[in-house]
Each structure stands twice: as structure tokens, then as C-alpha cells.
Amino acid sequence: MATNQQNHLLAFFTAMDNQGGIIVRDAPKLDLDLYISNYKGRTRFERLLVIGQCSVTLCLDALKAAIVEAKKGKDVQRYRDAWECIRTAAPAEPEAIWDDAWVNATERANKLETQRLEAELKGYKNNLVKESIRIGHRDLGEHLESIGDLNGAADAYLKMRPDASTQSHILDVGKHIISTMLQKRDWPGALANINKVLVANMSPEEQNAEQPYQKMVSGLAYLGTEKYHEAARSFLEVGDPIVCQRYNDVVSSNDIATYGGLLALASMDRLELQIRVLDNSAFRNYLELEPHIRKAVSMFVNGRYSACLAILESYRADYLLDIYLQKHVASLFSLIRSKCIVQYFLPFSCVTLDSMNTAFAKPGESLEDELISMIKSGVLKARINTIDKLLVAVSNNARVAMQTQGIEAARNYEREALERIRRMSLAAADLEVRGQSRKIGSTGGNLAGVGDIWSDDSNRRLYNPGETASS
């Protein structure tokens, strides 16, 4: 029985791998129940499904939880997705049996509800009460979102805008639209909306209350578009954790800490890390939630790069199971790693490869290939000495550079001057290569005075020497 189960899991993950999905074999440090209780709303299902599809150890638990989560809602497609997964992964489980009754009942109810809301909205429109129309659109949008029709929901939310009369209404519209965009992973759209909606003039209190949401969404959008430095800045400026907690249908405070710390490590230098991360009193609250991030950052700032990398490496599985971070883990880790190597090497003119290996390489492996690719891409300004096993810094001799540049300039001047005169002479001797159409007209090419280089050929023919003499 157990081996049978194993085989099904294997088949499931092979299929996932073939689809280009990420497979996490190591057990993450997170506790599934605790983790998911941090969130509310539609993101819970998304996260459970991702974990179910990616983590070998948590697969079954997560998928079962996802089924339960899906059945709590009204989105039939989500149930179908989760069921497809569990059907291949564990056909023996009771959750793997298709619940036709629930599906039919939900679909029918959804249809009725949609019709009801549409009819209601029509009624509001006939009555021409702005507020009611707005509410009608919102209700319809929320319903459509909950049954998984994101495009329909976005349309409905957009129609709220003409009827939004107060600042809070506009905010409301914006948040609803952004919510659908985040689910559709439309990062540029989310970014445009967050700036459009929330930048309007607000009182300081409002500003305080809205900043966490604004920063967290723009951070996610920047992360999604791989602008890591901007993303890090956004996450570090999120602000009040209590307000942030309110938006746990998007991300949790723990996530803010992880994203902010990790992105900062990948995109900032040591000084900036110290100022913006460690000395940042607002962000400290978040760091307390994820002490390992705090530790990694301070290790990096203190120059203990291998320890920093070791910490991050031990949490790699957790990062890989995060829906937003997942895709960027590999590039973020390699960014941090090459930064560590560059920083490690910075104070030296020469380092033995062995000490680099002990600091950065996995046991038994050599760092050389990585160093080569870093040198090639210009990240690391150094050269390798494979005979004495050294990494040597490139010395920039400004004098030599100046001298070569000076001589080069003189040489170029000479060459260019001669080339220009040569071309002028060619023009003066009427030796240019002409287009076919002009061939007939230029038979007198070598007669002095005919090769008029100042005016166009056609002008010359119209031009009468006698006339200029008089004019």
C-alpha cells in the first residue's frame, strides 16, 4: 500500500516536472497549519495548491487542505484543479473522489446568484441612485471574483469608478481592481493602479493607514517584474505591522520580512543594508518575526559571508514554496552569492582559491567555474591563476590608461584627418561611385570644373553661369 502510494506520488511529480514546475524535495521548516492560518481569503487556496504541487513532503496534506479550502468557497474550477492533482498523487484518499453533488449544487447556486445580482443591478440603474449602482457593481464583482471569473470581476469593479464619489470609494475601487490583477499576475497593471489610486492627497493618518498596502503591492509588482532593488525599497518601507496584518489576504507580515530582507541582500551594498534594514526601526518589527533573515543580513554586514549563505541555503525550501518568491529564488540566491564573493574579495589583491572554496563552495566542489562566469560577465574584477591557485585582483593603472589614451587619440586624429582629406580629394576629382540613373549625365567626369560638389546634379544643369555673373 505504502509503495503504491509512493509510485503515485512519483508519477505526479514527474508530471509536474515535465510541465516545468518547481519541485522541492527537502522538507521546509514551515508548519503547514500555522503557515496557512496567517492568511485569509482566496490566497489561502492558491498557496495550498502551490505547496501541494511543489513540496514532496507536504504534498498530500496541502492538497487535502486545498480540497477542503476549495469546497468552502464557490469556485468550482479551483476544486477541479485540486482534485486533478490529488487524483494522480493519491487516488486512494477519500478526497480523490469527485464530489459531483457539490459541484452541481455550487454551479447552480452560482448561476442563480449571478442572475440575481445582475437583475438587482439593473433595478438600481433604473432608479439612478449612484450609491446603489456602485454597491451593485461591487457585489457583482465580488461574487464573480469568488467564483473565479477574474476578468468579469475586473470589469465589474471598473464600472464602479464613475460612481465613486469620495476618497474612500476610490480607494475601494482601486483595491478591488488590484486584487484581481494580483491574482492574474498582471504586475505592470497592478503597479500602474497602485500609483494611480493611492497617491492622491491624503491626510497623514490616512497615509499611515494606506502606506502598508501601497508599499506591499508595489513591492510585489516590482518583484514580479524582477526590479529587485525597487522591490526591496518598497518592502522596507511598508511601515506599521498591525495595519499590515489587515491585508493578509495578500501577504503576511512574515512574508514582508522575508521579501524585504532577501531582496535587500540581493540588491544593496553593506552600508545600505546597515542603514535601510538593520537600523530601520519600522522594519525591525518585521525582522523579529523572521529572526533568520535578520541574522543573515547582519552576518553579511559583518563580513561573515559563508554563514550568511548557509542560513539562506537552509531556508531555500521555504522560499521555494512561496507563491510570489518561488520563481525568483534561483536568481536572488545567485545574486546574493556573487555579491558575497565580490565583497569577500574586495579588500584583497590576491586570495588563494582554497580559501575561496572553503568560504563559498559546497564540500568537494570547486568554485572555479562560478568565478569564471562572474569574471566573464564583468561582476568580479579579477583574474585566476590556476598554477599557484590564486585569485588575483585587476589593478587599474591610471597612468598607463592615460598614456595609451593620449597616444591613441593622436593616432586617431592623424588617421581621421588623412581620411577626410582623401574623401574630399575623391569628391573633387569626381571619383565617387554614382547611382545607375546618373551614369549618362556624368560622362565628362574627369573634366576640370564639371564635378561640382557643392550643389546637386540637377541644380547644375538648370544653372546658367552667365546669370550668376550678373547677380
Added chain:
Amino acid sequence: MDQLAPVLLAFPPENPTDDNDTYDKAVKAHLNRLTKLLKDNNADLILHGPQLLELLSPAVNSLSYLAVLHTLVIPSLATSMARDLLLEKLAIFLVSFDGRQCRYAGTHLHDLLSTVGSGQYLPPSVAVDVLATAILKLDPTGRMLTSTHIILARLAYNTDNIEPALKVIDKIIVFYPNMINYKEPQYLCDLDLFPPAYITRENGLTAVVKAAAVMEYDLLCGMMYCARREWAKAHAAFERVVTFPTREGGTSKIMAEAYKKWVLVSLLLNGKHTDPPSYTGAAANKLYGTLGKSYVSVATSFVTENAEGLKAEVEKNAEIWQEDGNTGLIQEVLAAYQKWRVLNLQDIYTKISISEIREQTLSAETGEKLGKDEDVEALVQNMIIGGMLKGVIEKNDDGTVFLTFLSSTTELSELEFADELLRMASRLKELQPIFRATSERLGTSKDYVKHIMKESKRNEKSDAPDPTLGFDAQVDDEDLMGGVIQTG
């Protein structure tokens, strides 16, 4: 014979003068006498030719010598004299004549040069040397192209006698025959004259030179440098053809041929291919894009690590290389591939063992690694000897042979640097006469003066801005000479 000799020996006078006016008159008088002589006593000249040539000195009595020689050689070799002796005299004359005198007998001299250039009489190696020397006798600066240059280049390239031609083809050409605005010089014998002033079609020192011939000359030069593996000079020569001035969308097949070779030579010289300079004609550029496609794709794979890809690319188009006559260059490119890969290693390593080089670089000739470390060592050694690579091959105590890359630029001492700058400055000063000649030419040009007048008129009018005038100004700014005038 007795009446011929005194006339022929009459010039130059015993105590020659440097005064242009006197010299000019004397030469002209002598020319008149010679002309008469040639007309009336042609048969005598042919008969007594050998003795007369013995009597005259080719370097001193150049004009008379030329006259006699011309009668003997043109239209066909005279029978009154042993063929070998006559040809020897011809060769001696052409390498020793007085350039100042012969300016007055351009047509005759040109006839002799063309005869030599035909390659029928003198052995090619001698002919090339004679032509090259004669060209420099006439124009010591070597800055001006004549029809003889083209004859020389053809002969040298076709008979593979490049060495003796180098002294001419190494010179950078800046003047061409029959440029406009050169008025007839007052004294043809004036030694301060610039070559374009006295080497003209009218006085016979050069024949008509067409654009195609100019390009052919540069193309031949490039090919000669290729034969000598002087890639930098070859590159410059081909580039002159590739960027040849065009107007009205003109292009030429020679330009396309040059472009193909230029691409390959860039690979050999710089290890990579770049787009033609910005001043290349637009239509020509388009032509290069279509005709040179397979060459550019070779260049693209040349810079990658994919040796097999390069090899495949080359083999796929073997017919094209054959047709274009570039098989040799392509072979060079294949051979150079690994060298450039080794050279690129210096961006990564300071020291690297020979066996590691073998592991990391592929030969494009086979698409595989070299078989033995010794082969790699030989390759690297050749690169060092050839000056392509700065480095040394050393051996460790444990027997590992390795290559140490040295810095490609060495720091000069303050003194050395000053010397170098001084040398540069004097080279730039040497350009002064060329600048002067060019600005003089422009200064006397009717069109240029017209242009200046138009410019100043427009400046006066500028208080009443007119959009059409503004547009005019833009057109004028495109003038080739606009930027250079101030430097002269």
C-alpha cells in the same frame, strides 16, 4: 652623330641654377630643340642610339636620354641595339632619372612606364621595382595616385612580386588626378609644387583614372597585404574601398568584394567584426547586408565558444568562398579561431597550464580539442613570437608547463612618453603641407567662394527667420568639407 650629341648634351647647362624662371626657360628651349631633332633626325637617332645612350647620363641629361630611349623603345624595340642592353638602359634610366626634368615630358615618360608595366620586356620582379622607384622619383611624397600606381599594383599582385612594390603601396594616398580647382602652375619645375599640380592628365604623367580603378588599386593593395599577412594594413586598405564615397545611391561590385574580405580580415585583426564606419554609403551598406550575409554569419560564430558551429558554417558555404576567391582567407580565419580563444583567456586568467588551455579551447579546423599538449604549446609559442600575445611559457618544478599572461600595455617612463608624444607631434606636423594644399585648393574654388558668400548672406538675413532657409542650412551642413575647412 656629331650634330646630334651637342644638342642632346646642351641641357642641363654646366652651372645649373635653382631659379625657377631661368630653369623653366632653359627646359622649354631644350624641349623645342629636342622636338625638332626627333622630327627631323629620327632615323639617325635610332642608328646612333646606343652610342648616344653611352654618352648621356640618365640622371643628369634625363630629358635627352628619355628622348633617345623613347625613340628606341616605342613603338617596338629597335633592332640597332642588342635587346638586353637596351632593356638594361631602360631600367637604369627609370630608376635614376631626374624627376624635375621629366615633368616636362610626361607623355614620353608615361609611355615608357606603361611599356614596363605591360610586363613584356623586363622580368616582373625588376619591372615592379623599376615602376615603384620611378613613381617615387616623380612624386617623392607618394601621396598621389596615378595610373602608374594601378599598373604597378596589378603587375605586382599578378606576378607575386609584392616586396618591391611596398615602398609605394605603403604610402597613404590623399590626392587623385585631375581634382578640380588646380590651375596650371606657373613653373612646372617648381619643386615646391604639390603633386596634384604637376601630375595631371594634360601633361601626360598620368592617364585617366576612374573610380573603379581607384577601388581596384586599394583592393589589390589589401590583397597584397593579405598575402604578406599584414592584417592591419590589409584591413585599412579594404576599409578604404568599403567606405568609398558614393552619391545618388551608387554601389559597385568591387565594394562588395572588398567588404567580404574586410569582414574576414577584421576577424583576423581584431577577433571580431564590427559594422562598417558611419560614413559608408547607405546603398552600399544595404548591398553588403545581402551579399555579405554568409560572411557575417561566419563572423558571428567566430566570437562564440562554438568551434563546431563555425566549422559547419564554413563548410556549408564552401562554394561561396571558392567563387569569391576567399578560400585562403577562410582557412586563415579557421586557424585563427583557437588563437583568439586563447587570447580571450587572458581576461580570466593570469596563469594557466597548457593542458587547461587544451581543455578549454577548440580548434575550428577540426571542431575538437588539440590532440597533444605539445601542439597547444606550439600554438601559444607562435602567438607569442608573432606578437599577438604578450606572455611567457614557463615550467613548474613538478613539470607542469604553463602560460603566464603579461600586461598588454607597459607603463612608459616620463621620458619615453614625452618621446612618443614628440614623435606623434612631428607626424602631425608632416600633415601640414597636405592641409595647406587642400585649403589652397578650396580657397581658389569658385564654388567654395560662392558657398561662403551664400553663407554670409544668410547670416545677414538671419534677423528675418525663414523656415525654408533654415532647411537650406541643414542641407549645406552635410557638405563633406564643412568640418575640415577650419583646420587648414
